[in-house]
Amino acid sequence: MTHLKTVFFGTPDIAVPFLELTRELTDLQLAVTQADKPRGRGMEISPCPVKARALELNIPVLSPEKLKDSFDQIAAVPFELGIVVAYGKIFRPNFLALPKLGLINVHFSLLPHLRGAAPVQQALIQGYTQTGVSTFWIREGMDDGPLFLQKEIPILPQDNARTLFEKLVPLGLEALKETLTRAQNGDLPQLPQTGKPTLAPMITKEDALLRPAELDALTLHNKVRGLACGPKPKIPFTRNGKTEWLQIVRTEPAENQPAEAGTVLCIERNKGILVKCKEGSLWLNEVHPAGKKPMSAEAFANGRGLKSGEKVFVE
Structure with missing residues (x-):
C-alpha cells in the first residue's frame, strides 16, 4: 500500500x-x-x-x-x-x-x-x-x-x-x-454534522473564580472538575475586611440548607468545609492555600480557626 x-x-x-x-x-x-x-x-x-x-x-x-x-x-x-x-x-x-x-x-x-x-x-x-x-x-x-x-x-x-x-x-x-x-484505502467519508451546535470557548482567568453568592453548587463543582488542568479554580475567603483567593482542588455538591450564600454550614472530619451557595451547598474537600502544599479543607479550617456560621466565602 x-x-x-x-x-x-x-x-x-x-x-x-x-x-x-x-x-x-x-x-x-x-x-x-x-x-x-x-x-x-x-x-x-x-x-x-x-x-x-x-x-x-x-x-x-x-x-x-x-x-x-x-x-x-x-x-x-x-x-x-x-x-x-x-x-x-x-x-x-x-x-x-x-x-x-x-x-x-x-x-x-x-x-x-x-x-x-x-x-x-x-x-x-x-x-x-x-x-x-x-x-x-x-x-x-x-x-x-x-x-x-x-x-x-x-x-x-x-x-x-x-x-x-x-x-x-x-x-x-x-x-x-x-x-x-x-x-x-480511498475511503473518504464526508458525513454532515447533525444536531444543534454548542460552543466550547477558551477558558479565561475570570472563569476560574468561584463565587458561591452567584452560582449554584453543581455549577461550582463542575467548574472545579473542568479546571483541574488550569487555570486553577479559586474561591474568595474574606476575613477582617481582607480577601484572599483560596485555590480549590476537590469538591462535592450537597443538599440545600437555609443560610446566606458564602456561609460555613459545618466543618466535618474526612469531608471538609460545607459552604452555602446561591442554590444548594458545596463541600470543599481539598484546598491549596497560597505558598503551601495542598491540604484537606478540614486542616485549613482548623489552621484558620474557622467556625460554623461564619460568612467568609464572599468578596
Missing part, C-alpha cells in the same frame, strides 16, 4: 503522540507548529513540544509567527492530506486548497457539540455526561466541517479535566489510526 504524503499541524504536549502516529502510518513530509516562545521558570525562548519531538525524529519543521508567513514553503511541499491536532491557528481558504484531499482535524468532542478551543474542559464545566472524539474535514467555519468518524465515551462523576484527557488521547489515537487507514 502506498502511504499518503502528509503534513502535520500541532503545538502542545497533547499533540505529540498524534505526530508520532502520523509519522508511523503515512509519508510525513513536514510538521508545522506555533512559533518558539518563552517557557519554563527561566522563561527562555524554546520550541513547543511538537517541534521538539519532530526535531528528535528528524522531521522538517516550520514554526512561523503567522501561518501566512510560511504559505510558500508549505505550498512547495507535495502533500495530499493535512492532519491537525491542537494547532491553535485558523486556516484561510488558500491553505485549505493546498492538499489534494484536504485537512483533517482531531477534535475532542462529539461534533457539533462543543465546537471551539476548550472542548474537554467545557464538557465538564457544562455538565455533559458523554463526550468523545471526532475526526472531521476542516472548512472555513469553526469546527463545522463534515465528519470522517466519531468515537464516544461516558463522562463519569469522578472525572475531571486531567482524567478525561487521559481517556480521550488514546481514543483520539484510535480514531486517527482508523481515519488514516481508511483514507489510504
Whole structure:
C-alpha cells in the first residue's frame, strides 16, 4: 500500500503522540507548529513540544509567527492530506486548497457539540455526561466541517479535566489510526454534522473564580472538575475586611440548607468545609492555600480557626 504524503499541524504536549502516529502510518513530509516562545521558570525562548519531538525524529519543521508567513514553503511541499491536532491557528481558504484531499482535524468532542478551543474542559464545566472524539474535514467555519468518524465515551462523576484527557488521547489515537487507514484505502467519508451546535470557548482567568453568592453548587463543582488542568479554580475567603483567593482542588455538591450564600454550614472530619451557595451547598474537600502544599479543607479550617456560621466565602 502506498502511504499518503502528509503534513502535520500541532503545538502542545497533547499533540505529540498524534505526530508520532502520523509519522508511523503515512509519508510525513513536514510538521508545522506555533512559533518558539518563552517557557519554563527561566522563561527562555524554546520550541513547543511538537517541534521538539519532530526535531528528535528528524522531521522538517516550520514554526512561523503567522501561518501566512510560511504559505510558500508549505505550498512547495507535495502533500495530499493535512492532519491537525491542537494547532491553535485558523486556516484561510488558500491553505485549505493546498492538499489534494484536504485537512483533517482531531477534535475532542462529539461534533457539533462543543465546537471551539476548550472542548474537554467545557464538557465538564457544562455538565455533559458523554463526550468523545471526532475526526472531521476542516472548512472555513469553526469546527463545522463534515465528519470522517466519531468515537464516544461516558463522562463519569469522578472525572475531571486531567482524567478525561487521559481517556480521550488514546481514543483520539484510535480514531486517527482508523481515519488514516481508511483514507489510504480511498475511503473518504464526508458525513454532515447533525444536531444543534454548542460552543466550547477558551477558558479565561475570570472563569476560574468561584463565587458561591452567584452560582449554584453543581455549577461550582463542575467548574472545579473542568479546571483541574488550569487555570486553577479559586474561591474568595474574606476575613477582617481582607480577601484572599483560596485555590480549590476537590469538591462535592450537597443538599440545600437555609443560610446566606458564602456561609460555613459545618466543618466535618474526612469531608471538609460545607459552604452555602446561591442554590444548594458545596463541600470543599481539598484546598491549596497560597505558598503551601495542598491540604484537606478540614486542616485549613482548623489552621484558620474557622467556625460554623461564619460568612467568609464572599468578596
